Amino acid sequence: MSNKSKAPKIAYQPSKTCSLPPKFYPPPPVSFSLFWYCSSCNLSCRQAAMENKPYPPEQWRAWLTPVIFVVCIIMFVYTMHVNNCPVKTADSHQCVLRDILGRYSFQPWKENYLLGPSISTLRDLGGLDRNLIVRKNQKYRLLSSMWLHAGIIHLVVNMTSLMLVSYRLEQEFGFARIAPLYLLSGFGGSLLSCLHHKGKKEIVSVGASGALFGLLGTMLSELIANWTIYANKCTSLSVLGSVIALNLAFGFIPGVDGVDNLAHIGGFASGVLLGFILFLRPQYGYVSEKYIAAGYDAKHRQPKYMHYQQLCWIIALILLVLGYALGLSKLYKGDKIHNEPLPHSHS
Numbered sequence: 001m002s003n004k005s006k007a008p009k010i011a012y013q014p015s016k017t018c019s020l021p022p023k024f025y026p027p028p029p030v031s032f033s034l035f036w037y038c039s040s041c042n043l044s045c046r047q048a049a050m051e052n053k054p055y056p057p058e059q060w061r062a063w064l065t066p067v068i069f070v071v072c073i074i075m076f077v078y079t080m081h082v083n084n085c086p087v088k089t090a091d092s093h094q095c096v097l098r099d100i101l102g103r104y105s106f107q108p109w110k111e112n113y114l115l116g117p118s119i120s121t122l123r124d125l126g127g128l129d130r131n132l133i134v135r136k137n138q139k140y141r142l143l144s145s146m147w148l149h150a151g152i153i154h155l156v157v158n159m160t161s162l163m164l165v166s167y168r169l170e171q172e173f174g175f176a177r178i179a180p181l182y183l184l185s186g187f188g189g190s191l192l193s194c195l196h197h198k199g200k201k202e203i204v205s206v207g208a209s210g211a212l213f214g215l216l217g218t219m220l221s222e223l224i225a226n227w228t229i230y231a232n233k234c235t236s237l238s239v240l241g242s243v244i245a246l247n248l249a250f251g252f253i254p255g256v257d258g259v260d261n262l263a264h265i266g267g268f269a270s271g272v273l274l275g276f277i278l279f280l281r282p283q284y285g286y287v288s289e290k291y292i293a294a295g296y297d298a299k300h301r302q303p304k305y306m307h308y309q310q311l312c313w314i315i316a317l318i319l320l321v322l323g324y325a326l327g328l329s330k331l332y333k334g335d336k337i338h339n340e341p342l343p344h345s346h347s
Contacts, residue, residue, distance in 0.1 A: 060173070065162065075148060079122070083103075086103060127145050128145035134331065158209060189210020191331070193263040209260070210267030210270075213247065214267040214270050214271030217244075226280065244268070248268070270320065277316050280309050
């Protein structure tokens with residue numbers, strides 16, 4: 001940055017056919033490899049920009065992701081405080097790490113192998129219980145369940161994934177897009193999970209996995225929607241597709257119990273659609289005014305979306321609204337669950 005004034009100047013003659021003066025084109029955002037080609041001057045705009053070293057665009061300050069991280073940890077500590085295994089368990093000696101953690105000790109291994117609270121505690125604090133959502137009209141559980149975790153192992157895995165995926169996305173797109181993405185993806189995962197658990201009285205689902213799979217789904221749709229600004233398209237798509245496939249396949253491995261695969265799929269599908277709605281980038285218009293030569297016609301520099309992007313936005317919005325509407329309608333209408341008794345809580 002300090003050698004900017006000493007950088008060699010590139011001769012440039014304005015031309016009607018040249019879409020961009022290479023001397024004044026800033027580098028792309030950090031996570032993208034943008035490659036613009038100027039046909040008339042036969043130069044790579046990106047290479048010319050790198051020689052002149054203009055200032056890169058600033059990233060957003062990621063603060064929402066750390067807040068979600070802290071809230072989930074606080075909620076887990078509060079859950080263990082309420083659980084109080086030594087008092088609420090018949091044989092307190094079976095509580096894991098009772099002598100060290102006291103009332104924060106974990107339920108016996110045979111009851112919760114993830115090192116966490118009891119099912120009844122998770123249900124009382126807002127876990128996803130289809131019977132209570134329909135019978136008692138407790139809709140808040142569709143969102144509250146994503147802030148609870150079944151155990152410390154569950155919490156560590158989800159929070160690690162959150163920081164690896166959400167933090168970079170928030171830096172690129174800002175909290176105003178990440179917040180609705182996280183909440184709506186979690187809602188979509190909870191909704192599909194409820195529809196699958198019809199008649200299963202003892203299932204209580206918790207965790208941020210639906211929202212996290214929504215982040216992965218958004219990364220996929222963002223790559224597809226902003227296809228033209230990626231350089232290594234096939235590599236990026238294959239790597240991301242492999243990560244998503246491995247995460248989804250883990251829940252279907254024989255012998256792995258307690259994984260709510262429908263919540264993962266619902267969150268992922270919601271994230272894909274939300275990516276087309278919230279994360280579209282204009283294919284032109286990344287040039288700051290301070291990098292434009294004096295007297296140069298800058299009309300083409302206005303942000304512009306491609307027609308396929310606009311079409312994806314419309315289709316995704318329709319599918320998302322219809323999916324949520326049909327899911328809620330199916331959940332509350334024509335359901336025999338109204339005639340079933342509420343499950344008993346074991347305290």
